[in-house]
Amino acid sequence: MNTSTVAQPAATPVTGVLVGLALCTLLPSxxxxxxxxxxxxxASAFGAGFAEAQWVVLAYLLAITTLIVSAGRLGDLIGRRRLLLAGIALFTAASTLCALAPTLPLLIAARALQGVGAAAMMALTMAMVGAAxxxxxxxxxxxxxxxxxAVGTALGPSLGGALIGALGWxxxxxxxxxxxxxxxxxxxxxxxxxxGQGAAGFDLPGTxxxxxxxxxxxxxxxWHLGLLAAAAVGLLLFLRTEARAAAPLVRLDRLRDPALSTALAMNALVSAVMMATLVVGPFHLSGALGLGAATVGVLMSVGPLLSAGSGIPAGRLVDRxxxxxTSQLGLAVMAVGCxxxxxxxxxxxxxxxxxxxxxVTPGYALFQAANNTGVMAEVPAEQRGVISGLLTLSRNLGLITGASAMGAVFAAGGLRLSFVIATALVAxxxxxxxxxx
Known part of the structure; x- marks a missing residue:
């Protein structure tokens, strides 16, 4: 029985809601x-190698990836607004700790904490749309x-570079x-x-x-493909735990829903393709075409900028x-571009x-708007958080897989083979x- 209560959407100031949710989406990106x-x-400031410094990024992404579904479910149980506020507060406090970190290990730990807050923000912004x-x-x-x-992705490198140059890392x-x-x-x-429904029903073993x-x-x-065996064992244990849990983290009958499982699969596939454009592009433009780093940077910003400009029109097309x-149109446009x-x-x-x-990029924006809207429109109020988390997780797993797999394909067969495969994935x-x- 759903005991969740929300304010009537019609009574909510739309502009304030949109600006608040937009900022909660911008910051993690x-x-x-x-x-x-x-x-x-x-790496220079802490006297570390690139492999050690890379954990500043990896710790953040791992925290988001591992906790985003749990954050969504916890929001359903204790209240999505309450957990979103806690997530923003944690993200903000951890950002301050990052800026004050005296050593690289402490910076990495603060980044992991920042990722925990970001997981709540990313899981719950989409979930709040239906309620607000x-x-x-x-x-x-x-x-x-x-x-x-997309704005966060496009703005980050230029803003980060300017801030480092003027004020330090x-x-x-x-x-x-x-x-x-x-x-x-x-x-x-x-x-x-x-x-919410009370945190007593939170599935700790499943989490x-x-x-x-x-x-x-x-x-x-x-890092190492040998860990795929551990992931497979973990998945089997997770499914076994969920099948026996009185209040599972993820209801397996929801995953057997053809509409949801299809939406998650499509989300992962097209996200892998989009990551291919980001990973393969710089190597092709600099290696095969011999372009300088500055030129490559400008050309690679075209995708995120177009995505930023096409997101709102795409949403309006979905509403109309x-x-x-619109989902099928977006995928068809992506296939043509690839x-x-x-x-x-x-x-x-x-x-x-x-x-x-x-x-490709506007097609992706159109697909994302349609796919996310289609999924979230059919979700019961008490499950919006966990389903939103699953949607974001499928995207993140697609990005991670695309970076590894499509990078390997490019190294072995070049640009043409990479995008023959990308076209097949979109198809x-x-x-x-x-x-x-």
């Missing part, structure tokens, strides 16, 4: 891309959240303090209060096994034409890559979308 650009400076906004505005809101995630983390406080104020003022499984998988993709048609990258002659230079990328997603509808 910005914290990834801005820290990436700081790695060389951090009219249903007719859901697509536009999802499009805005996608836009803010500490400023990359300190900038989150005023932004985090603003996010807390907006969420406190505008997001509707809700009462433990899922976290270990996801950590093993993420490390297998980024529905999730079914096929063009594979087929256009190298003699065209950078335009043969960047031009099709300008097709599989499109086939799933057509069969599901």
């Amino acid at each position: 910005l914290a990834v891309s801005s820290a990436n650009v700081a790695l060389p400076t951090l 906004l009219p249903k007719a505005r859901t697509g536009s809101a999802m499009g805005l959240l996608g836009t803010m995630s 500490q400023a990359v983390f300190a900038v989150n303090l005023p932004l985090g406080l603003l996010a807390i104020a907006l969420a406190w003022r505008y997001l509707p209060a809700d009462r 433990w096994w899922l976290a270990l499984t996801l950590a093993a998988y993420a490390l297998a993709m980024t 034409f529905g999730t079914r048609r 096929a063009l990258i594979a087929l256009l002659p190298a003699s065209l230079g950078a335009i043969a890559y960047v031009g099709p990328l300008a097709i 599989v997603a499109l086939g799933l979308a057509r069969r599901a509808n």
